[in-house]
Every structure is written in structure tokens, then in C-alpha cells.
Amino acid sequence: MIAFFMNWISKRSFLxxxxxxxxxxxxxxxxxxxxxxxxR
Structure with missing residues (x-):
């Protein structure tokens, strides 16, 4: 999931x-x- 977000951010928006x-x-x-x- 982290790799997906890092890939998304590098190509698109951080929003x-x-x-x-x-x-x-x-x-x-x-x-x-x-x-x-x-x-706890």
C-alpha cells in the first residue's frame, strides 16, 4: 500500500x-x- 501511494504521489497529486x-x-x-x- 505504501508503494502504491509513493507511486501515485510521484505521478499525480498529494491530495x-x-x-x-x-x-x-x-x-x-x-x-x-x-x-x-x-x-492502552
């Missing part, structure tokens, strides 16, 4: 990677705040 990371971070914050995930 899809930024969107992916923002969505992942938002999902993590929501799961932590609702108690679905617990920090």
Missing part, C-alpha cells in the same frame, strides 16, 4: 493521500470518543 489521512484520523477520534476503542 488523495491527505484526504485518506484526514479521514482515518477523524474516524480514530470518533471511535476513541465514543468508547468503541480504548487507549
Amino acid at each position: 488523495p493521500f491527505v484526504i485518506y489521512r484526514v479521514l482515518l484520523g477523524t474516524a480514530l477520534i470518533v471511535l476513541l470518543s465514543t468508547g468503541v476503542l480504548t487507549p
Whole structure:
């Protein structure tokens, strides 16, 4: 997956990677705040 993103970034835009990371971070914050995930 990392190789795919590195290849994508070198040929196209960095924006899809930024969107992916923002969505992942938002999902993590929501799961932590609702108690679905617990920090160790």
C-alpha cells in the first residue's frame, strides 16, 4: 500500500493521500470518543 501511494504521489497529486489521512484520523477520534476503542 505504501508503494502504491509513493507511486501515485510521484505521478499525480498529494491530495488523495491527505484526504485518506484526514479521514482515518477523524474516524480514530470518533471511535476513541465514543468508547468503541480504548487507549492502552
